[in-house]
Amino acid sequence: MGAQSGDASSRPPSNGRRLSGNTGPNPLDSSSTGKLLVMGSFKGHALPGSFFLVAGIWWTGKYSLWHATRRNKSLGSTRLASRASQRRLEMMESSVILFFSFFGMLAEQFFAGGPKLQLYDFTEKHWELLMNWQHATMYLFFGLAAAVSLIIHTTEAAPLALDRLMLAIAFFNEGFLFLYHLHGRSMLDVHVHQLLLYAVFGQAGVAFLEVFHRGNIILELLRCTLTILQGSWFWEIGFVLYPPNGPTWDLQDHSNMMFITMCFSWHLAFAMLLVSVLHCTVGCLVRSRLKRTPPMEMGLLKTRERDVESEDEML
Template identity: 30%
Template sequence: MGTLMGHILPGTFFAIFAIWWGFCVAVKHFHSRHSRNKLRKPNPYRSSITFSCLCCPSSALRQMPLESYLKLICVIIGILGEGVTGLKHRYNDTLKRQTWIFVEVNAQHIAMFFSFGFASFIEILVYAKYNLPKGIEYIVNIFALGVEGLLFHFHLHGRNEIDIHVHTLLVYNIVFCVCASIWEYNRPNEILATYCRIATILLQGAWFYAAGFILYFPSNDPYWLWAPTHGSILILTVIFVWLGLLICMFLFIQSALVWSILRRRYRNLARYSALNGDDGDNDETDTEEKIENSNTHQLKSFKTNNGNAIINIDNHADDNSDSQIEFEQEQKYTSTI
């Protein structure tokens, strides 16, 4: 990652997945709010660590964990790339001969890639219905993010002040992402937790881009070099904050656009319910809903004959009310003490 492309590639990886997750969460939330069953109750939203590919033409492909396979393939490519570029044949001053060494930074990157690859492998096992603990896919992804944050925290030794500050902000972002993932794991029905995780992942991808251009700008012009001053530290922090704000705005606009498109597509709610398999009697369910929501229940007149006392109650202002109760008690009883 010690080059501009070394920061752009992981940044693209995180950004693409975060944008895709934002789209899928908006679609899933729309379905949970508008698809109704026979009892006219909305299906509750429930988060997931991966999403099916809605654009696939085949239903079998839509059900496969393509995200997990794609992440696993990218991880394998990254490990192979770091392994090839990290192996060096250099002269050792102590041994006075050429020796094979492995660059420490590449070893860190391989460990980070492997943690995300392991998380993807667990996701595939969960899809295959292996008998694994519930929610393990969240735990392994939280573990992978924790490994990434730990490695980047100790990635700063011997760097200049600008490099240290850029990577420190990245570590802060990873900590936010871990906290959001833990929140989502404990509150799977809370959509804000899912959006917090997506926002931090997207911010991580955007900051990888920013870090690449800050540290390895493709120009030798001194104008683009960041001097290690207090003013530079402040400006870098402002850039980080503004990226976070723009990402929140982007996710809001993305969600609004998705909802607008889906509402236009399913403008008729009855047609939408039919597409979702609600084949019950609509008139019957409407009547049930009216009865449940009615707060004007009236009683027809009734008469009770309790010994010698006769009570007439006439409390029906509307004979056509939704709920009418009519009963008559004619049996007398006496009480002897």
């Protein structure tokens, strides 16, 4: 097939450059140092891809539930997602993200021959596995965003909108590092990562808008869509650059670039469809649940909810 080639030269090139003019093995090349870059593999792309896919699906369900309860408050829907339950969900979510961010940093530093917190090798006079350091920095900013969110929802120490601002900064930092992460790579390798940047910077922009328009379901679902897109595209990058089975891709073929660009649009369509289906499903389930509520119980719920927080006070 013209889109693929078994030529070994089509494999992704090594990354990084020596700081000095010394000749010898490239310190950032896993083949020259015997160290395996954590994200420079199929599993290394599948892991963050799975994380973003799960996060996008989780956010879609959560925001759809909250939106449905706000729209049906007169039917007693706030018992399905009260302000207290929303706060608990935010705390649980932030704790999980903080844990996985910390685990990701540890994996980049200490697993599979990582730099083990050594940034510069003064003996060989070169930077030590900067790819791993960049990936760890990406995890660091998501961990910071999760920590701030946890503080916000457990104390009154910071304004509520700060969690969205920190999330926007985390996504922006991810895109910023990826933007300067591609020097010296093959044409298709650069292209698949450049396409990823559309999703990442899009998430940063949407999260920043949420600082000023919190609770806007359109912005929330758009962020969910871009998060799922980023997750599925990480998987696509893994299959293109590090195919687990079958022939390798020709990374210099322009036809492959055209196909991958079209494939990115398919991933976007899939993400939009998935978010739409989940949003409609959650809304239907909430309305169905409320319709089955006995009239006497509904009257008690309405009495109890007369003093419930206004929609602007909802998370």
